[in-house]
Amino acid sequence: MKNTKVILANRPKGEIEDTNFDIKIEELREIKDGEVLIKIYDISLDPAIRGWMNEGTTYIKGIEIGAVVRTFSAGKIIQSKNENFKEGNCVSGLLGAQNYCISNGEGLTLLDISSSKISHHLGVLGMPGMTAYFGLLKSGEPVSGDVVYISGAAGIVGSTVGQIAKIKGCTVIGSAGSDSKCKFLVEECGFDYAINYKTEDLNQKLKEYAPNGVHIYYDNVGGPTLDIALLNLARGARVVICGAISQYNDMANIYGPKNYMKIVTARGKMNGIIVFDYIEQWPAAVKEIANWINEGKIKVKEHSITGLDNFPSALKMLYTGENFGKLILNVHS
């Protein structure tokens, strides 16, 4: 059997280029005792991949040149010599951008797909959903009546944060880069207000929708957006630094917040969050989010692209805003 895989050919300087990747086809070896062979169905395209393509270590080591590009992926076990996993089990993990993966079982999560699509376990029931859940609840500490502002709101993290904040009784404002994304936030996700940051004045709109200030700012974007949010904090505000996608292509020249003294006058706090710190609590959070989806309280939008050849062009969509919903690459149907 042959495996097709996407390899990191060289590191991007600035924006991701197609030439940063190579496709390699190789013969799959036999699995050894303790191993499983996974047929991958879905690959998750996440903003963090841009950071993992850099040299060095942040919270996780950069991808080596020549290695399979690191991605969360999900699929089915088609051969098993590991007593913890059976043929037919669905699993997810850092399985990489490839058609098949041989694993010794370490880091694999068994998936219950009785009432959910396998791809949901890469999105709302996977790492991004966990980021929304723990970032908002543990770092944002929402209280009913709070005003929550979320940037990058139409993505899987942002839209899930907003819907959980609504469940917790908050007023929710989101910003996103198109009118159709804003319509989705209000009409489908139940946000109270949505701001198209490309065509509207973000500062003016925040002042209009949150005249007494924002109690929680959930930051997915960073840069000047964070600065504007800081201008609009309520007393005791919590700023959750989840990501800074506006900065990922030029981290050497990152735009730092100019308005950070607003944290002082607001008696606020600003916390970073890394989703992997909560990994032991993920199973309970997955159950709770799955219940909310079944009760119709959380809506999920996916954007699917087919074929490993499209990996580079699909990945680039995250940094231009062309994706609308959780970006998934289907590699087997």
Ligand SMILES: NC(=O)c1ccc[n+]([C@@H]2O[C@H](COP(=O)([O-])OP(=O)(O)OC[C@H]3O[C@@H](n4cnc5c(N)ncnc54)[C@H](OP(=O)(O)O)[C@@H]3O)[C@@H](O)[C@H]2O)c1
């Ligand atoms: N800390 C953690 O543990 C952790 C874990 C997972 C994810 N994250 C972070 O969470 C954030 C959201 O991730 P996601 O998976 O939900 O991605 P996503 O929102 O589905 O996709 C990225 C979106 O970012 C927006 N964007 C891109 N460039 C931008 C810019 N220059 N200015 C403003 N918006 C821009 C685009 O939407 P528009 O059309 O609205 O511009 C794009 O669709 C990212 O920052 C990611 O790194 C953090």
